[in-house]
Amino acid sequence: SLARLNNRTHRELLVIDGRVAFLGGAGVADWWFTRTKGKPMWRDMMARIEGPIVSHIQGIAAENWLVCTGEILTGVRTYQAGHTKGASPAFAIKSSPADRATPSRVLFQMLVESATHRVVISTPYFLPDKAFRLAFARTARRGVEVTVIVPGVHMDQRWVRLASRRMWGELLKAGVRIFEYGDGMTHVKALLVDDLWSVVGTTNVDNRSFEHNDEVNVAVRDETVTARIASDFLNDLVHSREITLRDWEHRPAWEKLVGTVAWILERQQ
Numbered sequence: 001s002l003a004r005l006n007n008r009t010h011r012e013l014l015v016i017d018g019r020v021a022f023l024g025g026a027g028v029a030d031w032w033f034t035r036t037k038g039k040p041m042w043r044d045m046m047a048r049i050e051g052p053i054v055s056h057i058q059g060i061a062a063e064n065w066l067v068c069t070g071e072i073l074t075g076v077r078t079y080q081a082g083h084t085k086g087a088s089p090a091f092a093i094k095s096s097p098a099d100r101a102t103p104s105r106v107l108f109q110m111l112v113e114s115a116t117h118r119v120v121i122s123t124p125y126f127l128p129d130k131a132f133r134l135a136f137a138r139t140a141r142r143g144v145e146v147t148v149i150v151p152g153v154h155m156d157q158r159w160v161r162l163a164s165r166r167m168w169g170e171l172l173k174a175g176v177r178i179f180e181y182g183d184g185m186t187h188v189k190a191l192l193v194d195d196l197w198s199v200v201g202t203t204n205v206d207n208r209s210f211e212h213n214d215e216v217n218v219a220v221r222d223e224t225v226t227a228r229i230a231s232d233f234l235n236d237l238v239h240s241r242e243i244t245l246r247d248w249e250h251r252p253a254w255e256k257l258v259g260t261v262a263w264i265l266e267r268q269q
Helices: 055-068 103-114 130-142 158-166 168-175 208-213 223-238 243-249 252-268
Strands: 014-017 021-025 048-051 090-095 116-124 145-151 177-181 190-192 197-201 213-221 240-243
Touching: 014 055, 021 055, 021 197, 021 213, 048 055, 055 090, 055 168, 055 213, 090 103, 090 197, 103 116, 103 130, 103 190, 103 197, 103 208, 103 213, 116 223, 130 145, 145 158, 145 223, 158 168, 168 177, 168 243, 177 223, 177 243, 190 223, 197 223, 223 240
Parallel strands: 116 145, 145 177
Antiparallel strands: 014 021, 021 048, 090 213, 116 190, 177 240, 190 197, 197 213
16 A cells, blocks of 8 residues: 555564574575675575574564465464573564554664663664764764674665765764675674674664564574674674775765765665
C-alpha cells in the first residue's frame, strides 16, 4: 500500500530446527561468496547462536511469515524447549516501523552514550542523523575512544558514500576516528562497547534502518565474545585507511559540490 511503500524487511537470519540461529549482515548472493564481475568478495559478519534466545529469534522470523502468509508458526517443530548453551547473557532486539520508537535506535545510542572508554562500530551505511551525530561527538569529547569503520572506494552505493562523507567534519573535530575499509565492500553491522558489550545484526546507522526497515540484532554482554569480534575489527583496520580532518577538508572540489545535494539521501537510505 502507499502508506508502506517505503518499508521493507531487512532481517537476515536463519533458524535451523528451532535450536541454531545465524544472524548478521550476509544475504544470499554471489558477492558474499566469491569475486563477482571483477569486484572483491564482500566482507561481512554472521553470528551462530544457540540457547533460549533462539526461540525469540524464531518468533521474530515468524512475525514476518505471518505478515506475508497469514499463517502463524507454532508447535514443537518450530519452537524447541528452552535449553542452556554457554554462559553468555544475550537478548534479541527487533524493530520495525510499527514500533514507532525503534528499539534498535534506543539500543545503539544508549550503548554509545553510556560508554566509558571505547566504542567500535562497523557499518556499511553511516548516515547518523543530527541527534546521533551529537551523541557520537559528546561521547568522544568525554575522552571515549570512538572508532568507525565504513566502506571505501569499493562501496556499492557511491551516492550514499558521498552523503556520508559530507557530515564527517563535525565528528572528526570532536575526536571520532573514521576508517575506510580498502579490501572490498564491507557490509559488517556490529557495535562493541567497553570490551564488554557486542551487538551483531542487520541495523545500519542510518534513517532507513532506524525508521523504515524491519531489523533484528543480538546484544551480548560477554568479554570473551566481544574480544573475538574485536580481533576481526583489528584485522579490518589493518586493511583500512584513516580519514583525518585534514583529509576531509582537502577532499576534491567535485565531491564537496555533489555533497551539497547528496543530503537528500540522508533521510532515505
